[in-house]
Amino acid sequence: MSGWDAGNCPVRDVIDRIAGKWSTLLLEALARRPYRFGELRRLVPDISQRMLTQTLRDLQRDGYVDRQVFPTKPPSVEYRMTELGRSLFEPLSKVLRWAEENHPAVKAARAKFDESEV
Amino acid sequence: MSGWDAGNCPVRDVIDRIAGKWSTLLLEALARRPYRFGELRRLVPDISQRMLTQTLRDLQRDGYVDRQVFPTKPPSVEYRMTELGRSLFEPLSKVLRWAEENHPAVKAARAKFDESEV
DNA sequence: CGGTATCCTGGCTGATACTG
DNA sequence: CAGTATCAGCCAGGATACCG
Numbered sequence: 001m002s003g004w005d006a007g008n009c010p011v012r013d014v015i016d017r018i019a020g021k022w023s024t025l026l027l028e029a030l031a032r033r034p035y036r037f038g039e040l041r042r043l044v045p046d047i048s049q050r051m052l053t054q055t056l057r058d059l060q061r062d063g064y065v066d067r068q069v070f071p072t073k074p075p076s077v078e079y080r081m082t083e084l085g086r087s088l089f090e091p092l093s094k095v096l097r098w099a100e101e102n103h104p105a106v107k108a109a110r111a112k113f114d115e116s117e118v
Numbered sequence: 119m120s121g122w123d124a125g126n127c128p129v130r131d132v133i134d135r136i137a138g139k140w141s142t143l144l145l146e147a148l149a150r151r152p153y154r155f156g157e158l159r160r161l162v163p164d165i166s167q168r169m170l171t172q173t174l175r176d177l178q179r180d181g182y183v184d185r186q187v188f189p190t191k192p193p194s195v196e197y198r199m200t201e202l203g204r205s206l207f208e209p210l211s212k213v214l215r216w217a218e219e220n221h222p223a224v225k226a227a228r229a230k231f232d233e234s235e236v
Numbered sequence: 237c238g239g240t241a242t243c244c245t246g247g248c249t250g251a252t253a254c255t256g
Numbered sequence: 257c258a259g260t261a262t263c264a265g266c267c268a269g270g271a272t273a274c275c276g
Contacts, residue, residue: 011142014217014224019137021269024129037238048270053239063227074237075276084223091212098209099132105202106132109181139249155258166250171259192257193256 017062018088022047022055024096027081030065031089034080064088135180136206140165140173142214145199148183149207152198182206 018024025044029035035043041052056079059065064085068078081089136142140162147153147161159170174197177183182203186196199207 009143010221011214011217012139014221015137015142015214019133021130021134024133025127041238049239050241050271051269054269061228061231062224063231069238072237075239077238084220084227088213088216088220091209091216094209095206095213096129096133098206099129102202102206103128103132106180109202110179113179113181159258167259168251168261169249172249187258190257193259195258 014062017058018064018092020055020058022051023059024092026052026055026059027064027085027089027092028096030079030081031086031093034078037077037079040079059085132180135176136182136210138173138176140169141177142210144170144173144177145182145203145207145210146214148197148199149204149211152196155195155197158197177203 018027022044025047026040029040029043037052037056040056041047041049044052047055056065056067060067060079063082066080066082068080070076070078136145143162143165144158147158153161155170155174158174159165159167162170165173174183174185178185178197182200184198184200186198188194188196
């Protein structure tokens with residue numbers, strides 16, 4: 001645990017990927033149920049198409065999400081959380097809920113800090 | 119949680135701060151015991167002095183860390199985790215441990231993905 | 237519909253030097 | 257010892273346009 005060389009720290013190697021701007025948002029959605037590309041786009045309106053593609057690809061690469069193409073016309077693609085993804089999301093969701101519940105406390109701490117600084 | 123305007127999403131407002139490159143590393147250290155500035159520096163050798171100062175200040179601002187100055191000569195400063203910090207670290211540490219334990223699985227998923235891409 | 241391909245910018249980050 | 261100040265580079269992320 002200590003003496004960590006951050007360069008090849010296994011924890012960081014995993015965390016950095018899910019710490020992106022959109023990863024947790026998408027994991028949270030896909031934890032509920034599978035979604036298609038366009039659905040995710042509508043669900044997170046302010047993500048750019050480029051970042052949606054890229055983030056999904058990263059999540060897929062790390063094994064959290066599975067991508068299934070249906071050769072319909074027009075083509076449709078479904079993203080679905082894997083077992084590894086679920087096992088990650090279990091502890092992760094607790095942090096997310098902590099963030100939600102303690103947001104007021106954090107905002108208060110910031111306000112207090114900023115005030116005493118001026 | 120829903121009603122997704124990511125711009126002022128309370129979850130990300132909290133997460134973004136602890137998702138920084140060094141935050142989790144410092145929280146992990148300070149969860150063990152209080153440390154002085156120089157000690158943290160030696161503990162995380164590849165952090166720059168600038169980023170150590172800045173990250174500690176951010177953690178302090180959000181209420182996770184308390185900073186205590188001892189007017190000795192030369193001055194010494196101690197950083198200590200707050201109760202809010204501990205309450206965050208409890209779920210957070212589970213994610214970190216998950217990352218540690220599942221690093222092999224993630225690496226394997228990446229290898230498999232990269233192979234099938236070429 | 238579900239992507240790629242480019243171009244571009246703001247902010248994070250590191251390196252270095254100075255200070256109470 | 258524990259910072260601040262300043263400059264410079266890089267890259268995540270946004271905007272836009274095009275494609276099977």
